[in-house]
Amino acid sequence: MRYKATVAYDGHRYAGFQKQINGTGIQSLIEKALEKIIKEPVSITASGRTDAGVHALGQVFHFDGPEKIGERGYYNALNTLLPKDIRILKVEAVSNDFHARFSARSKRYDYVITTERDNPFSYNYKHFVWRSLDLEKMRQGAAILQGTHDFTSFSNAQIDPRKPRTKTIYSIDVIPEGKDIRIVYRGTGFLRYQVRMMSAVLIAAGEGRIAPDDIARMLEARDKHACRFNAPACGLYLVEVGYEEVQPEKPE
Incomplete structure (x- = not known):
């Protein structure tokens, strides 16, 4: 099942949203949390990158994961595992053709x-x-x-x-x-x-x-x-x- 997630974060202590070699990217933390939930590596795709120090109130990403966990299950588990300055606001099941970046208008x-x-x-x-x-x-x-x-x-x-x-x-x-x-x-x-x-x-x-x-x-x-x-x-x-x-x- 494909899921659309909306996330807010305080960006001032991160090296941006995207995964980084020499710094902590918010994407890496979300993917590590999802891997713990799903028990296998997970890749997320965001609507776009934000640079180091930039904040978000409504960034969007999508991922594919087991349907049995469900929207509420992903929401609760992610917010338990993520730092307090990264908060998942909503998780929604969407069609498989939804793309956080390319579907954005x-x-x-x-x-x-x-x-x-x-x-x-x-x-x-x-x-x-x-x-x-x-x-x-x-x-x-x-x-x-x-x-x-x-x-x-x-x-x-x-x-x-x-x-x-x-x-x-x-x-x-x-x-x-x-x-x-x-x-x-x-x-x-x-x-x-x-x-x-x-x-x-x-x-x-x-x-x-x-x-x-x-x-x-x-x-x-x-x-x-x-x-x-x-x-x-x-x-x-x-x-x-x-x-x-x-x-x-x-x-x-």
């Missing part, structure tokens, strides 16, 4: 910024900025990045050249939350480092270090050297993976 990432310098509990979970931010300039920059574009300028230089760079961003919302600012990204999917790099240029625009027009020039360049900005991993959260077609909102 949309993703939501949040990037959280804070101006609260003296809160020691913020630093692993938010990106601290000391300059005041102009939310209107950030929103102007966000509007430029929305839509369907080639995001080569906002991707890792080592990305596989065969991987398509064109993605659709349905919306980018810049939301003040007390001393924090949350940037909410919804789209078909995102390249490695894309959300962190876009967040960094929006922060730079908010600080007045660059203009929104500079963001447009970076995007239009389609050059991996055009953007030198990259925000820290600590503020990034994979919030949700969608498996139904998303219809972009029509402008009024």
Whole structure:
């Protein structure tokens, strides 16, 4: 039986989701837990990788395992065996053609910024900025990045050249939350480092270090050297993976 699992994790002490040679990947811990439950090696497939220090509220993976254990059995056993900073939220039996990565139709990432310098509990979970931010300039920059574009300028230089760079961003919302600012990204999917790099240029625009027009020039360049900005991993959260077609909102 194929199972779809939704997992949340605090990424700050892990080397990312993917299995690592020189570090602990969250995938390795889940697979070891499943091996103890099923009594044989198990491979899981996630909706995508998250890098070292990145958090998740709704990462999704699938695995194949004996039906007799059941959804509740896997849920209880995994949460018993996994560290407390990795929590399985749900396990669902799905059809054998479900694929956590290839069946995904949309993703939501949040990037959280804070101006609260003296809160020691913020630093692993938010990106601290000391300059005041102009939310209107950030929103102007966000509007430029929305839509369907080639995001080569906002991707890792080592990305596989065969991987398509064109993605659709349905919306980018810049939301003040007390001393924090949350940037909410919804789209078909995102390249490695894309959300962190876009967040960094929006922060730079908010600080007045660059203009929104500079963001447009970076995007239009389609050059991996055009953007030198990259925000820290600590503020990034994979919030949700969608498996139904998303219809972009029509402008009024």
